[in-house]
Amino acid sequence: MTTAEITLVRTDVRPRPLVERLHEWVTTVDHKRLGVMYIVYALVFLVIGGIEATIMRIQLVAPHQDFVSPQVFNRMFTMHGTTMIFFVAMPVMFGFANYLVPLMIGARDMAFPRLNAFSFWLTAFGGLLLYFSFLGGSGVYGAGNAPDVGWFAYAPLTAQTFSPGHSTDYWTLSLLVSGFGSIGTAINILATILCMRCPGMTLGKMPLFTWLNLTMSGLVLIVVSPLSAAQIMLLVDRYLGGHFFDTQAGGSAVIWMHFFWVFGHPEVYVLVIPAFAFASEIIPVFSRKAIFGYPIMVAATVCIGFISISVWAHHMFTVGMSPAGNTFFVLSTMAISVPTGIKLFNWIATMWGGKIQFGTPMLFCAAFLFQFLIAGLTGIMLSVAPFDWQLANSYFVVAHFHYVIVGAILFTLFGAFYYWFPKFSGRMYRETLGKLHFWLFIIGFHLTFDCMHVPGILGMPRRIYTYEPGRGWDTWNLLVTIGVFFQGVGTLVFVGNLLWSYFKGEIAGSDPWDAWTLEWTTESPPPVYNFAEIPVVKSRRPLWDLKHPEDPDWKYE
Amino acid sequence: MSSATATIHETDGVWTLPARGRVGMYALIVAEAAIFTIFVVAYLFYVGKSLTGPMPADVLHAPIFLTICLLSSSLTIHLAVTALRGARSSAFLMWWLLTIVLGTVFLGGTAREWDRLIYESGLTIRTNLFGTSYYSLVGLHAFHVSAGLLGLSTVLVFALRGDVGREHSERLDVLSLYWHFVDVVWIVVFTVVYVIGR
């Protein structure tokens, strides 16, 4: 075993002109910079999507409110859903994958750096196109403007007859464009992981983060195209007189639902699998133990990926499928709970016998475990088709999926921000502010989303701009709205913490968490070439081996 | 001043991983296959469901000649790449050019077919469900053929300038994967539209 000592000297230079620095960012093909751009882009849209949600919640705080008109409200829920899924969750996951995957596998960049940049700009442009609709969606009076057909845009509501003007087209085109960006990034991640791992890093030795992003990318390749296909068909209907979803010509509204949900359901796994990836890196480090059951975790994730493609019509239980059809989708949906449960148990087993430190990243991941359990259980309730005949399209479903997207995905994402912020910026965030963010946010989250289950059980459907008094929904809606403000303040604390710490935080060093994967072997932030020498690894935790030469991992794997 | 320490183990053997261009192309093919699958499913779903208008059996004639052209072009592109690997540049150029010609014949023939369908049989994309799903599926394929021809023609331009050599054969092999994919899709489309759907 030989050790090489590489000393890097930082020479101070005059800061270059702003234009030059901006130009560098705009033309960059460096995976770290593109990662940062994806993440910042997503954060901006997170705030915008949050404002859209706040507007809705103010409107729904009590029955028969007049805060916004029904037309504006319908645009709000459409834009909120579309923004959060396509321009917050997907870009942020791609951003973290972009930044971390090459570092974790000991590579210098992604497989296709220029495709990487192109994919980012496609996604970015898609988001701008969608929001341009607020300004530019002119058309028939009252019908142009931001799309208002729901993020799932069911036919025939999206036909020219029912959606004249161009608002629906902004939805279609912006997602078509960003969809191609997503496919580009997925191809890149896949090729990078399969083709650019450092010597010694077999597929069985790479970090779980990498495995899970590999699964996510494979899923993106298979499922984003169906959405693109359906959107092309919609454009054919709207502009070339086609009849794909034209029920008057014998076309089927249900087939849109099938095509959409073939994309839509696996999409939520595209979002949650990277969340699992964050948890799978953070929980072991903060528990001071290796992940429990690495091979099973990989197998369970791949299983989830496969099964997720077979469950889509559980979004269509009320559509009038045959009993056999309904029964099949009940079974496939329930089946996916098995590998998912396995993962939850493995994380618990990782913490078992450990020495858990509750720094901010671990607080968020611990909360994730509790919340993901609940989200999974309400998911099981929804998988029971007859129960779903009552709960579908109600606030119970809204509560369930926000429990997953906010309670699981956003929480682990916050954890990931705090965990890797020192690596990306070279500085530590302020721990007290991190904890303040956590407590504000978790109080708000539970106030909003625990309470939200109840109106669903009491018969409140979703996508309604107002509701009748006397249904027993009033108090619950009030509580739901109050929770939003706690989450909003928490998010502001978060953003403030990141900004302040970026400029004034303590210098972090390369390995502030005493962690074990390759990204912690290089500087913070990493130099543009990532590693002075490409590492060679012998186990899943190369740094553990270095730090514990008397008891390296490769003896046990 | 900062430093990074890397521990280097001796590797026991040669570390080989798949070529990224090839993997990237396979990944692209998977995504493209998914998009075609949806259009094929829509086509099959709508077979026999048109309320009016010309039906497939009335107006479709199986394009056997065009199919032979397109499928042969898979053979010619393979021969081209093999020739390039053997550094036989004029053979490469000839087979590459032939591939483009065959692809162009296919597209031209499709255009003629559509002209006949539109002006003589009265079938347009808006006529009925058959028209919508037929033009969309065949059109999507033709679009991919066109994109492929664009790529092939670009290579032809470089080749005519003498800039394509044996060292590029791997890349052109990866490009030819796309072309083979387009041909396989045609086999599926042909079967679905001209055999099953009629």
Next chain:
Amino acid sequence: MNTAAPLFSPTNIFAPVSTPADSIFELSLFVLSVTAVIFVIVFGLLVYVVVRFRRRADDDGSEPPQVYGSYEVELAWTIVPMLIVVALFLATARVIASVQLTAAPPNAVDVVVIGHQYWWEYRYPKLNVVTANELHVPVSDPAHPTPTFMTLLSADTDHSFWVPRLAGKTDLIPNHPNSMWIDPHETGVYLGQCAQYCGTQHAKMLLRVYVDSREDFDRWIEAQRRPAQANAAASRGQQIFETTACVNCHAVAGTPADGRFGPDLTHFMSRETIASGAALNTPDNLRLWIRNPDALKPGSRMPAMNLSDQDVNAVADYLESLR
């Protein structure tokens, strides 16, 4: 009207009065018990782990023993969930069959429900009745059931019929007829609303199902079957109604008005609400609705006809004569 406090809500899915809703309720109790047990166990484990394995303040900084996995444990927590899934699945399959495969008995009431943006059309084909927005069905004695079987169609976009206390929801999709059934065993009015986003006024496409005693139901049917009575006092209003665009959308049986785009108004005054539940059927609301529909339901398909106040009153008087 049944808004008793113990129910918490007139649209509580856990207060069923009809067999489909009952079956769902019973199944849901089973599912909730299973998930509650899972919750208690796993939640308990999580709390235990988070408390028991915290790093102590006096920790020496050493790493705990590294455990990489255990195939026995993994097997256990794979097998047990699989068994739970099998149990849940079988229970579910049974209820799916019982609700979806029940055939209509010969004495069932047949209703065709047609969803419109943003109102409900009801036709009783065997009884020759066409009405809107307020559905009447006979109460069903569990010993001798008289269920109502509904065929669900749509005239435009997707809708969904959801009256929680009577049944789960079923969608109304154009070119895709669906069916559902209810057999409420308690009289009363049951509320619900459209549960599939259908456009601007999806929120006010409300549902009212009146479960009547057999006699009341028969009487209602009889009244609905009769054409509109001519009423001299309302003749001016009728004339305005028939010469303005009202008749393009609305029908009044026994008169030339035969529009089908909007609700049938033949027995308008037999309804407690207007605008598909958006407002009570009072003289003031009616005049407001006629004068400016957007005041009650902005974005509804009924245009303001710009009638003078006198004309509005005359038309309202006419409508109020349609009993």
